Amino acid sequence: xxxxxxxxxxxxxxxxxxxxxxxxxxxxxxxxxxxxxxxxxxxxxxxxxxxxxxxxxxxxxxxxxxxxxxxxxxxxxxxxxxxxxxxxxxxxxxxxxxxxxxxxxxxxxxxxxxxxxxxxxxxxxxxxxxxxxxxxxxxxxxxxxxxxxxxxxxxxxxxxxxxxxxxxxxxxxxxxxxxxxxxxxxxxxxxxxxxxxxxxxxxxxxxxxxxxxxxxxxxxxxxxxxxxxxxxxxxxxxxxxxxxxxxxxxxxxxxxxxxxxxxxxxxxxxxxxxxxxxxxxxxxxxxxxxxxxxxxxxxxxxxxxxxx
Ligand code: NDP
Ligand code: OXD
Numbered sequence: 174x175x176x177x178x179x180x181x182x183x184x185x186x187x188x189x190x191x192x193x194x195x196x197x198x199x200x201x202x203x204x205x206x207x208x209x210x211x212x213x214x215x216x217x218x219x220x221x222x223x224x225x226x227x228x229x230x231x232x233x234x235x236x237x238x239x240x241x242x243x244x245x246x247x248x249x250x251x252x253x254x255x256x257x258x259x260x261x262x263x264x265x266x267x268x269x270x271x272x273x274x275x276x277x278x279x280x281x282x283x284x285x286x287x288x289x290x291x292x293x294x295x296x297x298x299x300x301x302x303x304x305x306x307x308x309x310x311x312x313x314x315x316x317x318x319x320x321x322x323x324x325x326x327x328x329x330x331x332x333x334x335x336x337x338x339x340x341x342x343x344x345x346x347x348x349x350x351x352x353x354x355x356x357x358x359x360x361x362x363x364x365x366x367x368x369x370x371x372x373x374x375x376x377x378x379x380x381x382x383x384x385x386x387x388x389x390x391x392x393x394x395x396x397x398x399x400x401x402x403x404x405x406x407x408x409x410x411x412x413x414x415x416x417x418x419x420x421x422x423x424x425x426x427x428x429x430x431x432x433x434x435x436x437x438x439x440x441x442x443x444x445x446x447x448x449x450x451x452x453x454x455x456x457x458x459x460x461x462x463x464x465x466x467x468x469x470x471x472x473x474x475x476x477x478x479x480x481x
Contacts (some may be wrong), residue, residue, distance in 0.1 A: 263450030308362030
């Protein structure tokens with residue numbers, strides 16, 4: 174039973190020790206020390222190359238070290254290999270913190286205050302009650318649901334949008350492209366927590382922005398590919414979007430001189446809304462390996478036909 178790890182070396186040392194203690198029958202190899210490629214049953218990686226995948230004839234499972242799998246060329250992963258994404262409580266918690274931070278920043282006009290401070294101006298803004306602020310979360314999966322729970326305590330008017338219908342206590346739920354306009358029309362602050370798939374690429378575009386109430390806030394913590402960057406710039410220009418908080422970008426790191434760096438209505442963070450925890454991520458991997466060995470369903474098994 175051999176696992177090959179190809180990702181951050183420090184995290185690898187922690188995962189190796191954890192698995193050695195709790196799953197001693199498993200041999201942990203760290204790339205590039207592959208040994209005999211036919212030994213490898215499990216691969217743990219962020220972005221496995223096609224060459225690596227092709228060199229492992231007996232691979233059964235590919236574990237992503239992250240929550241998303243869009244960075245992988247799934248078409249190059251043999252059909253019989255199961256793909257499992259990371260479901261880590263620390264990653265989920267950190268994402269919820271970020272979403273709360275970004276929503277509150279937009280809700281309480283933080284960008285205006287930062288600008289006023291730089292200009293030495295005392296410029297009080299109106300205070301809108303949370304129950305009158307309509308927050309819309311795109312993506313009601315592991316991270317979207319946790320973000321909703323974290324936002325509940327403030328009393329925001331919450332809505333969510335997903336592919337298949339959901340019922341969530343106290344949340345106005347919308348599903349499918351047919352209900353997107355209704356969802357957006359009642360959303361003052363939009364949070365994108367979708368996976369990047371063929372269906373969701375470019376979803377944060379001019380058409381979407383014009384369906385939001387004028388001056389809405391946009392938070393993108395999904396993937397850079399969700400956002401059509403020139404469309405956001407023109408929506409900020411004409412006021413259909415009032416401000417944006419962005420953690421992910423089409424090209425990362427964001428290129429020097431990119432207009433987002435200096436835009437007064439955009440806050441950027443360097444793809445650090447969240448991150449797989451060293452210990453908690455290792456425990457999540459251990460849990461899934463145990464489930465797999467016991468013939469039980471793993472957490473985060475990707476449905477290839479859906480791309481997430
Ligand atoms: P899940 O797979 O648990 O949830 C995905 C949600 O998106 C589901 O509710 C799903 O609907 C919905 N969805 C998928 N496709 C569509 C569609 N075409 N139309 C409407 N809704 C759709 O994912 P997670 O919550 O775990 O993660 C979401 C994403 O967050 C990741 O894929 C990754 O890109 C991003 N991420 C970003 C990080 C960062 O640091 N910025 C860190 C970690 C993740 P349904 O419920 O019907 O299936
Ligand atoms: C992830 C990420 O997908 O860090 O886990 O973006």
